[in-house]
Amino acid sequence: MRMMDDLFTEAQRQLNICNSCRYCEGYCAVFPALERRTVLEAGDITQLANLCHDCRACFHACMYAPPHEFAVDPPEILSRVRLASYREYAHPPHLPAWLRGPTWLRGRGALATAATGVAAALVVVIGCTDLTTLTQSNPGALSSATVYTPLNAPLIVNGAISDFECAFSRYVVGSGVFTDELADAISNAANFDYDRRTLTTGASASPTSAAVSNSAKPQLSADRFDMNGYVINAKYTLGRNTGNTFQQTYTQSTVQGVPIEGPFVGVTFPPANYIALPIGPHQLYIVWQDPTNAIIDVFVMNFVKHTVYDYAPGSTTPESAGTITVVKTGPNRIP
Numbered sequence: 335m336r337m338m339d340d341l342f343t344e345a346q347r348q349l350n351i352c353n354s355c356r357y358c359e360g361y362c363a364v365f366p367a368l369e370r371r372t373v374l375e376a377g378d379i380t381q382l383a384n385l386c387h388d389c390r391a392c393f394h395a396c397m398y399a400p401p402h403e404f405a406v407d408p409p410e411i412l413s414r415v416r417l418a419s420y421r422e423y424a425h426p427p428h429l430p431a432w433l434r435g436p437t438w439l440r441g442r443g444a445l446a447t448a449a450t451g452v453a454a455a456l457v458v459v460i461g462c463t464d465l466t467t468l469t470q471s472n473p474g475a476l477s478s479a480t481v482y483t484p485l486n487a488p489l490i491v492n493g494a495i496s497d498f499e500c501a502f503s504r505y506v507v508g509s510g511v512f513t514d515e516l517a518d519a520i521s522n523a524a525n526f527d528y529d530r531r532t533l534t535t536g537a538s539a540s541p542t543s544a545a546v547s548n549s550a551k552p553q554l555s556a557d558r559f560d561m562n563g564y565v566i567n568a569k570y571t572l573g574r575n576t577g578n579t580f581q582q583t584y585t586q587s588t589v590q591g592v593p594i595e596g597p598f599v600g601v602t603f604p605p606a607n608y609i610a611l612p613i614g615p616h617q618l619y620i621v622w623q624d625p626t627n628a629i630i631d632v633f634v635m636n637f638v639k640h641t642v643y644d645y646a647p648g649s650t651t652p653e654s655a656g657t658i659t660v661v662k663t664g665p666n667r668i669p
């Protein structure tokens with residue numbers, strides 16, 4: 335009993351780490367079921383162990399697998415729980431000890447060893463015959479002669495529904511990742527090209543090629559971008575401007591910065607001229623100038639990641655960084 339307690343305690347420890355991490359939640363039924371529990375009882379752990387089919391995908395994906403000190407190995411611990419639960423509930427209680435498991439491993443039960451050997455030989459003989467004939471058939475295949483029988487109608491309908499659902503989910507996930515509406519938290523080969531925008535025209539729904547299309551590369555241009563109508567809040571969390579939020583209101587050629595949060599609130603800054611240049615997909619390089627065209631402030635804004643880097647010359651620590659919020663957009667879309 336003590337051994338079972340130790341086993342469940344260890345399973346509980348590992349699964350609690352999984353429940354916090356959730357990286358593997360799309361891999362199998364274990365993780366969605368695990369997420370429905372905040373406290374794991376022995377019965378929950380046994381249920382989870384029996385949902386695991388030992389594919390080991392989570393183990394290979396896990397950043398906390400040994401030799402990490404967390405030592406997370408769900409397939410290993412769940413298979414031990416399964417074995418214990420079979421011993422507890424599936425084996426007849428009065429079965430002789432030598433029939434309760436692979437006793438030959440423990441050096442006991444010559445009869446069991448012999449029986450296991452005969453069974454293994456039979457499996458090898460039958461299995462090899464099957465393999466060497468190379469006459470395997472797909473038990474799920476539908477022949478053209480039987481495809482239109484009424485009995486098969488649900489199968490065909492369900493197949494069409496599944497195809498649609500598969501395509502639709504690829505469309506939703508793909509377009510979400512591509513447009514950064516969806517964080518690619520469990521990145522896999524099917525999503526890489528969406529995330530790094532290296533999809534080529536006519537690429538399949540699950541692109542794996544790393545080929546970079548020329549049209550997907552940022553096109554270099556020195557054309558100015560007209561930010562007329564844009565209102566952007568820049569909130570600084572690093573560097574010289576830490577703690578300040580400035581609201582920047584742009585016209586066709588000027589910008590007005592107003593402190594709306596932090597120590598500078600109440601300070602009035604003169605309007606500045608500006609030049610904005612697109613330097614990548616949804617990224618602008620913006621220079622503020624005084625009336626003599628001297629540079630007052632330089633910003634690099636990323637409108638996908640919503641970050642801002644700010645360099646204001648004239649001080650010993652001119653750098654600041656933070657996040658931006660687009661309060662109002664103008665008629666021009668940021669390229």
Ligand code: SF4
Pocket residue numbers: 351352353355356357358359392393395396397398399406408
């Ligand atoms: S197996 Fe590892 S990566 Fe997967 S959910 Fe558990 S802790 Fe996270």
Ligand code: SF4
Pocket residue numbers: 358361362363364365385386387388389390391392393408409
């Ligand atoms: S080894 Fe088990 S828990 Fe891990 S992904 Fe496969 S089925 Fe799920």
